[in-house]
Amino acid sequence: MTTEVLAKSPVAADEFAEQWQAWHRSHETRRADPHGFLAITGIHWLGPEPQRFTDAPGTWTATDDDITVVLDDGDELVIDGVTVRGEHSFGAIAERASVHARWQAAVIEVARRGGYAIVRPRHPDNPVLAAYRGTPAYEPDPRWAVTGRYVPFAEPRPTTVGSVVDELHHVYPALGRVDFAVDGQPLSLTVFEGYTPGSLTILFTDATSGVTTYAANRSLQLGPPDEDGTVTVDFNRATNLPCAYTDHATCPLPPAENRLAVAVEAGERYPYETAV
Structure with a gap:
């Protein structure tokens, strides 16, 4: 051939x-895209110890079968059109799957990669996206x-x-x-x-x-x-x-x-x- x-x-x-x-x-x-991977501002690896991040709301924890966020007063996420406040459980997210939650102008990606739970905020004003020239x-x-x-x-x-x-x-x-x-x-x-x-x-x-x-x-x-x-x-x-x-x-x-x-x-x- x-x-x-x-x-x-x-x-x-x-x-x-x-x-x-x-x-x-x-x-x-x-x-x-304003919420594509060029808009990612950080990758945060979750575990059982509560963590807070400068580019995402709330306090985050993860176990083998759940990912949880506790939002501060006045904060909210919109997930599949539903607004959530306070404590929210994302449940079991499959490997290579993601949940995209809207927070103000940003999208917060919650996912599992290689068996690990991660949070990857996507901000449309990220300098990497702004500087992209093809x-x-x-x-x-x-x-x-x-x-x-x-x-x-x-x-x-x-x-x-x-x-x-x-x-x-x-x-x-x-x-x-x-x-x-x-x-x-x-x-x-x-x-x-x-x-x-x-x-x-x-x-x-x-x-x-x-x-x-x-x-x-x-x-x-x-x-x-x-x-x-x-x-x-x-x-x-x-x-x-x-x-x-x-x-x-x-x-x-x-x-x-x-x-x-x-x-x-x-x-x-x-x-x-x-x-x-």
């Missing part, structure tokens, strides 16, 4: 670039939109990966692998469940990582494969994870087999703010 060039004429190449530009603008808009990317190139084949595992395989946070680990069910080739070189990547039904997620690094692209990881979303497993692997749409922009992230690292030796000169590059 060789790299499939999806745009073979100037017109097709122009259409390919226009589609990429529209996708990239949409992605940048979501990234710069993410540079390689020019879209049809050479990097390749045809692959999805090979599902007989059963999902629980796969432990590291995190940008020391001693934190994530466990994801690996659904299978995607086989493809670049310039005749056969390659394969383990894939996880995507954000929408039937879609797939790839976490990877390559020979550009730490040089022109973020060192720890990049992410690629694939659409649902065809019935025969055919899927497009478009590295032009490889994106940075939140950890490329903020120290308040718990992003996963790619599994060992997803560290490519080739230089994938496509997709998002180092953010301006953290470029080496």
